[in-house]
Amino acid sequence: MRGPSGDPSDPSPLFDDTSSVVNKHGHGDVGKGPDAYPGQAFLSDPMSNLAMAYGSSLATHGKEMMDKNLDRFVPISKLKYYFAVDTVYVGKKLGLLVFPYMHENWEVSYQQDTPVAPRFDINAPDLYIPVMGFITYVLVAGLALGTQNRFSPEILGIQASSALVWLIIEVLAVLLSLYLVTVNTDLTTIDLVAFSGYKYVGMIVGVVAGLVFGRMGYYLSLLWCCVSIFVFTIRTLRLKILSEAAAEGRLVRGAKNQLRMYLTMAIAAAQPVFMYWLTFHLVR
Numbered sequence: 001m002r003g004p005s006g007d008p009s010d011p012s013p014l015f016d017d018t019s020s021v022v023n024k025h026g027h028g029d030v031g032k033g034p035d036a037y038p039g040q041a042f043l044s045d046p047m048s049n050l051a052m053a054y055g056s057s058l059a060t061h062g063k064e065m066m067d068k069n070l071d072r073f074v075p076i077s078k079l080k081y082y083f084a085v086d087t088v089y090v091g092k093k094l095g096l097l098v099f100p101y102m103h104e105n106w107e108v109s110y111q112q113d114t115p116v117a118p119r120f121d122i123n124a125p126d127l128y129i130p131v132m133g134f135i136t137y138v139l140v141a142g143l144a145l146g147t148q149n150r151f152s153p154e155i156l157g158i159q160a161s162s163a164l165v166w167l168i169i170e171v172l173a174v175l176l177s178l179y180l181v182t183v184n185t186d187l188t189t190i191d192l193v194a195f196s197g198y199k200y201v202g203m204i205v206g207v208v209a210g211l212v213f214g215r216m217g218y219y220l221s222l223l224w225c226c227v228s229i230f231v232f233t234i235r236t237l238r239l240k241i242l243s244e245a246a247a248e249g250r251l252v253r254g255a256k257n258q259l260r261m262y263l264t265m266a267i268a269a270a271q272p273v274f275m276y277w278l279t280f281h282l283v284r
Helices: 038-043 046-073 076-082 087-098 128-147 153-181 189-197 199-241 255-277
Strands: none
Touching: 076 189, 087 128, 087 199, 128 153, 128 189, 128 199, 153 189, 153 255, 189 199, 199 255
């Protein structure tokens, strides 16, 4: 269609030409300054950039402080060492806990003044077997109580908490004894938890034998495991608690070394007591 006043030979355009339209400030949108976009003005402000940099630095510093304090109370790097195990190590360690009589070399291997990972040394302490042994013991205890129609979630919780409390008491008692006897040893609290947790293996064997063979099977298997854990603890801790002369096999002399020897035997003798105390009521 043509406009009423236009030239008949010049058709009307389909769209209006807006290329020459400008805004009220006298310039187009292409040349807009910072006032047109407030966010761009914020980013270009030196004070905001300084605030952002300070906030990022503060967050990084806070993360470093948190990691440092967390590692102080919960040594994550050390815990990784105690869980560095494999299937071969677990199998050999379980066999050593049940049959420690034929094992000869009990010294922990070192590499550049650092003990090698447990998967490379069967004598190194670990936390995998104690942790899994504790969990398995609680499950086996629930199974034993279930076969006697005595199972309930409350009793299972009491069983788990009781075993955990006795473990903590045992470790604290050993730490106090080492302090009173003034023993200079490289034993750590985690090492004591590991050695104290190995008795759960014998407890599991005793309860399972009691479920299968009755009370006679329980007493025979628990007796074997008690003797085994006693021998294992004596031969392991004597290199940690006794003097260097005792570690080399020479005769132990002096009142201080005698106290260390009695302490080692007391720790080893406590393992069978706890094993019986925590399992005798599970088998009837």
